[in-house]
Amino acid sequence: MFGLEKREQDSSSDVPEKKRGLVRSLREGLRRTRESLLGGLTSLIPGGRPIDSATLDTVEECLLVADVGMEATEAIIGRLRERHRQQRIDDGDALYAALREEMVALLAPVARPLVVPADRRAPFVLLMVGVNGAGKTTTIGKLARQFRAQGLSVVLAAGDTFRAAAVEQLRIWGERLDVPVIAQATGADAASVIYDALAAATARGADVLIADTAGRLHTRENLMEELKKIRRVLGKLDPEAPHETMIVLDATTGQNGLAQAEQFRKAVGVSGIALTKMDGTAKGGIVFAIARRLGIPLRYVGVGEQSDDLRVFDAGEFVDALLDRGAGR
Numbered sequence: 364m365f366g367l368e369k370r371e372q373d374s375s376s377d378v379p380e381k382k383r384g385l386v387r388s389l390r391e392g393l394r395r396t397r398e399s400l401l402g403g404l405t406s407l408i409p410g411g412r413p414i415d416s417a418t419l420d421t422v423e424e425c426l427l428v429a430d431v432g433m434e435a436t437e438a439i440i441g442r443l444r445e446r447h448r449q450q451r452i453d454d455g456d457a458l459y460a461a462l463r464e465e466m467v468a469l470l471a472p473v474a475r476p477l478v479v480p481a482d483r484r485a486p487f488v489l490l491m492v493g494v495n496g497a498g499k500t501t502t503i504g505k506l507a508r509q510f511r512a513q514g515l516s517v518v519l520a521a522g523d524t525f526r527a528a529a530v531e532q533l534r535i536w537g538e539r540l541d542v543p544v545i546a547q548a549t550g551a552d553a554a555s556v557i558y559d560a561l562a563a564a565t566a567r568g569a570d571v572l573i574a575d576t577a578g579r580l581h582t583r584e585n586l587m588e589e590l591k592k593i594r595r596v597l598g599k600l601d602p603e604a605p606h607e608t609m610i611v612l613d614a615t616t617g618q619n620g621l622a623q624a625e626q627f628r629k630a631v632g633v634s635g636i637a638l639t640k641m642d643g644t645a646k647g648g649i650v651f652a653i654a655r656r657l658g659i660p661l662r663y664v665g666v667g668e669q670s671d672d673l674r675v676f677d678a679g680e681f682v683d684a685l686l687d688r689g690a691g692r
Contacts, residue, residue, distance in 0.1 A: 389674060390684040392666020396647030397685050400429040414452050419443055422462065429645070430617045432652030439465045439651075463682055469651055470678035475660040477607060477635060477675075479515065479571060486518070486564040486572045488597060490557075490605035492590060492627055495578030497613040498639040498665065500529055503573050504536035505665075505673040510571050511540055518567065520560030520574040521546035522553045522593070533575055543567070553577065553589060554596040561600050574605070587630040594631060609635040609662060612653075615644040624657055637673070639665035650681065 390397075403425035419440060426436040442465045446452045452461050479487045489506070493499045500523070507517045519537055523529035527549045537544035545560035557574045564572040576590060597604040610633045612620040620638075627633050636659050641647050653661060661676045 386680065386684070388669075388672055389666055389680060390687055392642040392664075392672060393647055393681075393684045394642070395645040396429055396641070397687065399645035400425055400648065400685065401688065403428065414447060414454060414458055416444075416447075418458070419447065422458070426648065426651075429648035430652070431648035432618060432621075432655065435469060435648075435651035435655035438469065438655060459686070463686055466651065466682045466685075467678050470654050470661075470681065473654045473658060473661045474676050474678040474681075475662070477609075477660075477662045479510070483570075485601050485604075486561065486569050487606050488561060488601065488604040489571065489573045490576065490593065490597070490608045490631075491574060491611060492576050492608060492631065492633070493578060493611035494613075494623055497578065497611045499523075499578060499611040500532050500536075500575055502611050502637050502639060502663075502665065502673060503533065503575055504540070505670045506663075507536060507540055507542055507573060508670045509673070510573075511542065515570040516568070517542045517571045517573065518560060518564040518569045519544045520557045520572060522557045522560075522575045523577040524549060524551045524553050524556060525577045529575065529577070554593045557593055558596045558600065561597060561604065565600065587626070590627075590631045607635055608633050609637055611637045611639055614638050614641045614647055614649055614664075617644070617646045617649055618652060620649060621652055621656055624653070624659060628657070628659065633659055635660045635662040637663040637665065638676075639673075641666045642672075647685070650676075 403421060422443065423436055423440045426439060427433070443452065443461055446461050452458050491499050491503055503519065507519060510517050519533055519542055521530040521533045521544055524547065530546050530549065534544050534546065536542070545556065545563050547556050553576060560574060561572055576593065594605060608631055610624055610627050612623060614620070624633060624636065636653065638650060638661065641664050650661060650664070653659065663673050664676050664681070665673045
């Protein structure tokens with residue numbers, strides 16, 4: 364099933380320009396967070412100004428303003444203070460380089476892309492969860508487009524049976540991408556819909572099944588129980604399903620996203636995160652808080668409305684875009 368013919372590769376001349384375009388979109392998407400963070404550091408970076416304890420206090424304040432979170436900030440600042448004691452940070456440029464290294468080191472363990480195994484004989488099941496308004500259905504559409512671009516066949520399951528608009532939105536994505544959508548009437552049992560979708564995806568020999576679920580507050584135990592039921596029902600057809608349970612978090616909610624992820628992880632075992640709406644907040648430092656406290660793989664970050672703006676998370680690229688002093692010049 365996965366022995367599909369690969370799509371024609373971009374010519375060598377097109378690849379660098381495409382890469383540059385993606386880097387530009389990431390930098391633009393992180394503009395508000397970058398301005399929030401670097402705004403307080405411009406007097407420190409670059410230049411030969413000596414670094415002292417007060418300087419590091421200012422860096423700490425800037426990280427907290429950008430919603431990096433107390434735990435992650437303390438970890439980064441602790442490492443910078445140790446470097447300073449060892450006389451390895453003596454001016455603004457050295458501080459900038461050290462800050463970048465510590466940020467990348469914190470994020471690298473969670474920068475693990477989602478990989479659909481090439482040797483699977485059954486559909487790879489991706490169960491999408493999250494609270495209302497996080498951008499879950501839109502993220503599903505963008506993921507479906509990306510999987511299709513990789514040459515994978517996709518089926519969508521309209522498991523948000525509470526909102527007729529959610530089913531219609533998913534059907535629009537299906538028509539746009541020429542992807543089948545398995546749905547039932549509004550108010551139908553979500554577990555039944557997703558069970559039928561997996562059966563259909565298996566019969567069609569599909570590579571990937573992406574299952575939508577109703578947005579729910581992480582504090583509503585009855586709705587979390589429904590997610591547990593969905594997982595149990597999927598297991599009847601494939602004991603390993605779902606193979607990925609991805610929570611979609613709205614970056615504009617800041618630290619509240621941590622509580623959401625923790626509750627969903629306790630209930631249904633979240634294995635990946637897609638962080639959306641990074642372009643709409645100055646609090647994009649939440650990625651560091653996620654990495655420090657949760658350690659859940661951060662699969663994607665959304666930095667805009669276009670399909671390409673749902674980016675596979677790369678720690679180095681992210682930090683470079685966040686600390687780019689020349690962006691927008």
